Amino acid sequence: xxxxxxxxxxxxxxxxxxxxxxxxxxxxxxxxxxxxxxxxxxxxxxxxxxxxxxxxxxxxxxxxxxxxxxxxxxxxxxxxxxxxxxxxxxxxxxxxxxxxxxxxxxxxxxxxxxxxxxxxxxxxxxxxxxxxxxxxxxxxxxxxxxxxxxxxxxxxxxxxxxxxxxxxxxxxxxxxxxxxxxxxxxxxxxxxxxxxxxxxxxxxxxxxxxxxxxxxxxxxxxxxxxxxxxxxxxxxxxxxxxxxxxxxxxxxxxxxxxxxxxxxxxxxxxxxxxxxxxxxxxxxxxxxxxxx
Amino acid sequence: xxxxxxxxxxxxxxxxxxxxxxxxxxxxxxxxxxxxxxxxxxxxxxxxxxxxxxxxxxxxxxxxxxxxxxxxxxxxxxxxxxxxxxxxxxxxxxxxxxxxxxxxxxxxxxxxxxxxxxxxxxxxxxxxxxxxxxxxxxx
Amino acid sequence: xxxxxxxxxxxxxxxxxxxxxxxxxxxxxxxxxxxxxxxxxxxxxxxxxxxxxxxxxxxxxxxxxxxxxxxxxxxxxxxxxxxxxxxxxxxxxxxxxxxxxxxxxxxxxxx
Numbered sequence: 406x407x408x409x410x411x412x413x414x415x416x417x418x419x420x421x422x423x424x425x426x427x428x429x430x431x432x433x434x435x436x437x438x439x440x441x442x443x444x445x446x447x448x449x450x451x452x453x454x455x456x457x458x459x460x461x462x463x464x465x466x467x468x469x470x471x472x473x474x475x476x477x478x479x480x481x482x483x484x485x486x487x488x489x490x491x492x493x494x495x496x497x498x499x500x501x502x503x504x505x506x507x508x509x510x511x512x513x514x515x516x517x518x519x520x521x522x523x524x525x526x527x528x529x530x531x532x533x534x535x536x537x538x539x540x541x542x543x544x545x546x547x548x549x550x551x552x553x554x555x556x557x558x559x560x561x562x563x564x565x566x567x568x569x570x571x572x573x574x575x576x577x578x579x580x581x582x583x584x585x586x587x588x589x590x591x592x593x594x595x596x597x598x599x600x601x602x603x604x605x606x607x608x609x610x611x612x613x614x615x616x617x618x619x620x621x622x623x624x625x626x627x628x629x630x631x632x633x634x635x636x637x638x639x640x641x642x643x644x645x646x647x648x649x650x651x652x653x654x655x656x657x658x659x660x661x662x663x664x665x666x667x668x669x670x671x672x673x674x675x676x677x678x679x680x681x682x683x684x685x686x687x688x689x690x691x692x693x694x695x696x697x
Numbered sequence: 698x699x700x701x702x703x704x705x706x707x708x709x710x711x712x713x714x715x716x717x718x719x720x721x722x723x724x725x726x727x728x729x730x731x732x733x734x735x736x737x738x739x740x741x742x743x744x745x746x747x748x749x750x751x752x753x754x755x756x757x758x759x760x761x762x763x764x765x766x767x768x769x770x771x772x773x774x775x776x777x778x779x780x781x782x783x784x785x786x787x788x789x790x791x792x793x794x795x796x797x798x799x800x801x802x803x804x805x806x807x808x809x810x811x812x813x814x815x816x817x818x819x820x821x822x823x824x825x826x827x828x829x830x831x832x833x834x835x836x
Numbered sequence: 837x838x839x840x841x842x843x844x845x846x847x848x849x850x851x852x853x854x855x856x857x858x859x860x861x862x863x864x865x866x867x868x869x870x871x872x873x874x875x876x877x878x879x880x881x882x883x884x885x886x887x888x889x890x891x892x893x894x895x896x897x898x899x900x901x902x903x904x905x906x907x908x909x910x911x912x913x914x915x916x917x918x919x920x921x922x923x924x925x926x927x928x929x930x931x932x933x934x935x936x937x938x939x940x941x942x943x944x945x946x947x
Contacts, residue, residue, distance in 0.1 A: 553931055597931035603910060642928070649932050651902035710859035717855070717888065735888070735919040742890045746858040805891040805927065812926045 422695060423453045425604030426468065428461030429594035429639070430587070431612030432667050433676060435460035436481060437659045438610050439467075439474045440680025444688060445608075450695065452608075454540040456598045458588035461610070462543045462568040466561050469541035470532060478673055484524040487668045490574070492517040511548055511584045514576030518566075521575065525562040534558045542602065543568050544588035544595045548577050553591035555598055556580075573627055589614075593639040596646040596654060605652040606694055608687075610680070611639060615664065653694055659683040700727070703764040708749045708778060716741055716763055727767050733834045736813040737765075737772060743806035744776050744828055752780030752826070769836060774814075776828045782821035838885075839867050847943045848876040849914075853885030856893035864893075868900040868911075877909025880942040884915035893920075894927055901933060910934065914942040 426445075428438045438461065445452065457465025463484075467477035494517045499507040534541055534557055543556045545567035556564035567578040567585035577584040588595065594611040614632035617625045647654055659679040665672055702723045706712035717738040724734045745761055753759055762777040811817065814830040821827075837854040848871055856864065871879065881897070901911040912934040916924065924930050936942035 600932045651905040
């Protein structure tokens with residue numbers, strides 16, 4: 406790719422490649438983005454925008470806010486622990502059994518979201534999108550019409566909460582008068598946002614949703630169905646975005662030999678390492694593109 | 698309670714507008730919701746474009762017969778031509794490296810027909826090739 | 837199909853009116869191609885007067901937006917009518933293009 410002339414706000418023409426980093430959904434695996442960041446930082450490759458979806462939104466925000474890797478890891482360990490799903494939403498069970506009497510509505514979720522909301526608020530300490538050092542975009546999905554919603558202003562914790570509303574587990578999040586579900590429902594790897602926002606080179610880290618080894622409960626069945634849909638959506642959208650983008654999209658797809666579960670935060674160092682490895686494998690290509 | 702309409706036009710790009718206008722006119726008398734009329738125009742336009750650009754390739758341009766029946770809850774559409782049959786099985790594999798805008802119908806156009814119409818079927822015979830589809834609607 | 841250009845604050849606003857189909861698409865493609873090759877890569881396409889588009893319209897818009905972006909510019913849409921919006925939505929184009937309610941907002945977005 407040849408560097409393209411772009412007019413900046415002052416009207417001057419400069420030569421630049423706008424580099425976007427897109428981090429897809431994938432719960433704890435998304436921390437691999439920190440490994441990717443380490444590699445880019447080491448090579449002095451500056452990113453001009455960050456897009457995150459679901460688990461990827463946690464790290465997109467950390468990167469955009471300029472947190473060092475250690476701080477991001479520490480924050481994840483504090484925020485994302487097993488106990489955030491410990492408290493069941495008792496009303497949800499009643500809503501399931503007697504939907505009429507207990508008024509089943511769009512706020513349904515099996516887990517009480519009080520703790521995760523508090524953890525996110527503490528973790529991001531009231532920072533807003535305008536605190537980000539690099540433009541940050543977080544995606545969620547409008548429950549009522551399926552539209553992808555791109556959040557780029559207001560409270561970051563709130564946007565992340567919307568983006569991680571895993572259906573059935575966490576209640577949809579009401580934001581700007583809309584009920585939002587998980588960003589992966591509209592696009593597990595929202596490269597389209599980077600295309601629309603004018604990126605040239607797009608580095609996209611994506612993850613396939615894991616399949617269940619055995620389906621032994623309604624919840625596992627639900628997760629399985631959800632993975633099937635989401636993985637197909639990932640592939641179709643990726644094909645479309647590749648055709649629709651005028652420049653390069655570099656997919657970085659870390660491979661994990663160990664199974665990473667929803668709350669396997671003890672595997673974070675391993676996940677970050679795999680992210681680093683996957684990024685290094687693409688580095689020669691990225692450098693070649695940047696040097697024209 | 699059903700009414701049938703039919704129009705025959707030359708298989709040339711100039712006819713596309715006539716097909717669309719014909720649909721609009723027939724639907725106007727039957728209180729068909731606007732978005733349904735639009736989707737019909739879109740699907741018929743895509744199908745006819747394909748026939749015009751590919752169906753009669755290397756032949757004298759023939760004609761396209763558009764017939765449809767308006768029923769209280771559905772519209773049945775039939776498009777007939779007398780050119781080459783569309784054979785997805787023998788068609789060359791799509792060029793995945795081609796830019797989206799350079800790809801021919803079978804890609805985006807066919808996708809739009811599948812997105813908007815129901816019960817899509819295609820039959821090729823010596824008497825011509827017939828594409829049929831149905832659009833359900835709530836009056 | 838009528839095509840008209842207006843210059844506003846360094847942005848070229850292209851106004852179409854009529855229907856975009858396989859018959860009318862080549863002239864529009866050529867028009868947009870001419871603008872881009874002459875360096876007019878900050879483009880707003882005003883679709884306020886377009887009541888119909890087939891996939892031919894999608895293909896030509898995508899070709900033009902990619903060329904404009906490759907040159908460091910962009911092509912943005914304004915005043916898209918509901919029927920045309922539906923085609924843009926079901927084909928995923930609303931996620932990769934910038935859309936604005938009216939021409940002034942679209943022009944202002946170029947900053």
